[in-house]
Amino acid sequence: MEGSIENCSTTNGSTDSLEYDVHKQWPTPHAQQAVKTWSRLNKLLTQxxxxxxxxxxxxxxxxxxxxxxxxxxxxxxxxxxxxxxxxxxxxxxxxxxxxxxxxxxxxxxxxxxxxxxxxxxxxxxxxxxxxxxxxxxxxxxxxxxxxxxxxxxxxxxxxxxxxxxxxxxxxxxxxxxxxxxxxxxxxxxxxxxxxxxxxxxxxxxxxxxxxxxxxxxxxxxxxxxxxxxxxxxxxxxxxxxxxxxxxxxxxxxxxxxxxxxxxxxxxTAAAAAVATLALYEADQLAIAAQLLTALSSEALFANNEWAHPFIAAVRPHVGQIEAAQNIRNFLHGSRMMYGLEQTKDRFKAGLAQERYALRSSPQWLSPQLEDLTSAGAQLNVELNSTSDNPVVNVADNDIHCGANFQAAAVTSATEKTRLALQSIGKMLFSQTSEMINHDLSNGLPPNLAADDPSLSFCLKGIDVNTAAYVSELGHLANPVSNHVQSAEMHNQAINSLGLLSARKTMESVEVLSLIVANCLYTGCQGVDLRTLHRTFLMKAEEPARQMLGALLSAEDGSEDFFPQFWKTFEAAWYHSCTLDAAERCERSTEALLTAIVLGVTITGDIKVKAIADCHQTFSDYVLQLYLSHRDGFFQHQITPNYLGKGTKMAYLFVREHLGVPFHRGLIEHPVANSPCGNMLDGRPKKTIGSWVSKIYEAVRDGSFYSEVLRFLDAK
Missing domain, CATH: 1.10.275.10 (Fumarase/aspartase (N-terminal domain))
Incomplete structure (x- = not known):
């Protein structure tokens, strides 16, 4: 399949003589700090x-x-x-x-x-x-x-x-x-x-x-x-x-x-405490956002040229370089994207470049990572500070009155953190919406429904409640520090509201975690569907070639035209994603045979009639092949074989560790006295919300984060 980025690199021919290998490792200060904290935490938990x-x-x-x-x-x-x-x-x-x-x-x-x-x-x-x-x-x-x-x-x-x-x-x-x-x-x-x-x-x-x-x-x-x-x-x-x-x-x-x-x-201990707890999770969510960007790009089968290191190198913000590199690391080995290979297809149809939610993700995340790193530095100072008043100066045998209790530094850290969380949430919502919306998803079915879209609306609710979460996150991003009220006989005329800001930041952590859970569930569903359809097309290609061989003589040159014919079928297959399976197979077959009629010089009415007769036969065959392939995929998803190393880790965590399955459509819905029963392949049926809730809990309890940090620590 196209799009593998293994063993690929490009060289910049400019006079700076820098090599822009897509796998070259550059410093990643935010991720390195997160890994350091995680490693130290594990050591402390052992002790x-x-x-x-x-x-x-x-x-x-x-x-x-x-x-x-x-x-x-x-x-x-x-x-x-x-x-x-x-x-x-x-x-x-x-x-x-x-x-x-x-x-x-x-x-x-x-x-x-x-x-x-x-x-x-x-x-x-x-x-x-x-x-x-x-x-x-x-x-x-x-x-x-x-x-x-x-x-x-x-x-x-x-x-x-x-x-x-x-x-x-x-x-x-x-x-x-x-x-x-x-x-x-x-x-x-x-x-x-x-x-x-x-x-x-x-x-x-x-x-x-x-x-x-x-x-x-x-x-x-x-x-x-x-x-x-x-x-x-x-x-x-x-x-x-x-x-x-x-x-x-x-x-x-x-x-x-x-x-x-x-x-x-x-x-300032209360403000610093809540701020520290919030920042710890905020760092996790920022790294998860980079992983989810990689997963979303695979679900969309995206052109990931935007992650090339040259782009960040010529606008060298530390956060941009880091985000692009982390995303490339998560995608390393992927067969579900293209654009980072050494030899690019410069004649490819479709979007010449991806939409903003993916293409500008390194630039979007850049200041967020830098602000989170800055917030961490501020809080580390605060954790080891004297915030009393008065303060005792033993060396001079004196005591000084001042205002070290003023928690403005904590407020500065939490305001930055909360704004970063809002920006991350907005980006993830945009990416999630692209996967769910068939007009933007590069051929994925509407609402990421695995069955017929006329009766299955699968992730439509995810799209709606993610919008609700983003709206709440946007409200929480408003600054707290500009709401200071003079207090205590006008003595405390300026006050930091540090604890209040930290509390609102913790609320933002909670809401963004909901978005991350939704996006992770959506991304896994998206890459499953992408794999399902791409592997089906691979399986259908050889029967189509044989059909043309039987239908047309070698002199017609059908073999020479076959790659173009098959691209027409693939395009029609993705274009008709809103149709139920039977009609989708018929429309795609019709597009293929129309291309044959237009593309091959045919003499005599018999061959034209043979093409017409072939339409229903091949359409029926494609339908049976698709349904059989889909049923097999429902039983065993081969998706991990096509994912990048980092996204594969996340996918397996959801599917195997948490046991959250590929959603097959309407048959998944649990209803009392359901005609299909309330068990599916030995597991209970659950609402979509129940599956997402399992992911949310793993995001909050740190188990998902441990998998991601373990991956980064190995890089």
């Missing part, structure tokens, strides 16, 4: 332990603890405890001199003009005013019934675990004047799988994420009106009060000393 030192926390460590429940410990560096104790001693010296210090013996925010000598009471007062957000009975009671409309108002425990980890890492840096006991107690909660129930809304991420972190502070204090989830990682979470949970785990409640309450809550 089941993560350690922090205040300096080297990374995304993989956050994921390992937050999503997979790894235990937390401190590094054995003796200097770590020294710097913690030194910051506490510096504060005590400061206070012994009778100095006033914000949040230690003064009021908070716009009330900082007050003074007090009750240092412990001040920290309790801080908790009192910040523990003020809404939780419902759904959040605070185990197993009790609630009105359906009264939804949860708490963060997922995964978010809270990440927040607790990041706050611990910040507080051990030696700038917080927090005693070792406070950090140890937070770590004990994590290692006993005791996770505070934290309200979802109420933080503007200025003066830090005061409200969310105050519920963590309340938990380590054993507050009887602060609630925790216990045992969530084992799948049997119980909700109880912090007081009860600490008692059952034999954990001593903390009494917050001077500045310790402020050190706990005056920071």
């Amino acid at each position: 089941r332990l993560v350690q922090i030192d205040g300096e080297s926390l990374d995304i993989a460590t956050v994921i390992a603890l937050a999503r997979y429940g790894c235990h937390l410990g401190l590094t054995t560096n003796p200097g770590l405890r020294v710097r913690i104790e030194s910051s506490v001693n510096t504060l005590q010296t400061y206070l012994s001199n009778g100095y006033y210090l914000y949040g230690v013996n003064t009021g908070f925010g716009g009330s900082a003009d007050t003074r007090t000598q009750d240092l412990f009471g001040l920290q309790r007062a801080l908790m009192q005013h910040t523990q003020s957000a809404v939780l419902t009975g759904v959040d605070t009671q185990s197993g009790s019934g609630h009105h359906e409309y009264l939804e949860s108002h708490s963060m997922p425990s995964m978010w809270t675990r990440a927040m607790m980890l990041i706050r611990c890492n910040a507080n051990i840096r030696g700038h917080s004047a927090m005693t070792h006991d406070v950090v140890d107690t937070i770590m004990q909660l994590l290692n006993h799988d005791i996770v505070p129930v934290v309200p979802l809304r109420g933080s503007i991420s200025a003066s830090g994420d005061l409200m969310p972190l105050s519920y963590v502070a309340g938990a380590i204090q054993g507050n009887p009106d602060i609630f925790v989830r216990v045992g969530g990682m084992s799948g049997t979470a119980k909700i109880m009060t912090a007081e009860q949970a600490l008692s059952e785990a034999s954990i001593k409640p903390i009494v917050l000393g001077p500045k310790e309450g402020l050190s706990l809550i005056n920071g």
Whole structure:
């Protein structure tokens, strides 16, 4: 078959003497960073332990603890405890001199003009005013019934675990004047799988994420009106009060000393936590989008000249070079596309170049990959930063008031990430629509129906709900940072809304994952149908040649014209994709025989009559051959033999690992008392949505991503 890109390269003859081999490997910073994070995460999951030192926390460590429940410990560096104790001693010296210090013996925010000598009471007062957000009975009671409309108002425990980890890492840096006991107690909660129930809304991420972190502070204090989830990682979470949970785990409640309450809550940990979790999945989705672009191009049997490295080399944006290379890697070995081979067919009929959704995908993805890489760099800095106020300077024996809690850097990362996700979703929707729309799909049947299109509309619903997802994604892409409201007596006149932006970015991750699932389901259906029809045409070619041999004498030169005749049949076959099988075979045969009449010099009425008589015979034969071939293909898809190495990996993951089958049409639909039964070849029939849901879960739980990263890691 045409279009293999194996062992092909071209050379640029310009004076720069660069060789543009389609398989030459260039640096791929976004993919390399993703592979590095994935590899480190796998190592941490083997160890089941993560350690922090205040300096080297990374995304993989956050994921390992937050999503997979790894235990937390401190590094054995003796200097770590020294710097913690030194910051506490510096504060005590400061206070012994009778100095006033914000949040230690003064009021908070716009009330900082007050003074007090009750240092412990001040920290309790801080908790009192910040523990003020809404939780419902759904959040605070185990197993009790609630009105359906009264939804949860708490963060997922995964978010809270990440927040607790990041706050611990910040507080051990030696700038917080927090005693070792406070950090140890937070770590004990994590290692006993005791996770505070934290309200979802109420933080503007200025003066830090005061409200969310105050519920963590309340938990380590054993507050009887602060609630925790216990045992969530084992799948049997119980909700109880912090007081009860600490008692059952034999954990001593903390009494917050001077500045310790402020050190706990005056920071960006909540915003940074959700942003980190969102970015981890956003990186996965960006790489999946490049794989899906490759898969879509195979379903469309596309001209992939647009992925040639020369195009990116002469407009050398890092992201464009990377996207084109990754797509070529996923397509390597494909027999379902063309345009990257050394010798091109410059007389090929049809579109001279692909439509924008494929052809400009490297250019479209380029800034998205660069922005995601930039967002990762920002968050890595934030994970190892001191975001307190005031901050202790042990070296100078001084304490400084500033605004490191302002989470604008986190907001910048999440705004970029969310806009990137929207752009990726728009591209994937366009590609998916091209596969489903027979006017754009290069001959695939309408709605990618494998049976007769008059009664099967297969993926039409996928087209519609993907549009709904893209619309929602577009709304979510709107910036959050321009909605700042002055707060807290106009003290917090500018505030980052970092947590809110991160939450919306996590929503975007969820919606784009739905689009990716739809596109992956569609792409697998598309390449199956492409393989079905191309292999059928291959099988029908020799019988057609024999028919011409019997119909026409050698002197007519029919053999010389046969390739042209057969191209006519192939074109007619794809052009008539909207017809049911019987009519499609008749129309295609008619086109073939018409071409024969017009293309071969024939003498005598007998041969003309023979051609006419042949029409029905060959049409019937083609129909039986097609139905037989289709039935065989339904039982055993040979599609992997024609796919690129990367797209084959994705296809087999869907078909074999997840068990999502090639959709055969109307016979697949489960209905009570169906005349065809509700089992098909030993498997239950399911709605299309149920099959897509399996893919969505694999996208979200990371199993699909692991396959893709394993492939990239081997390159």
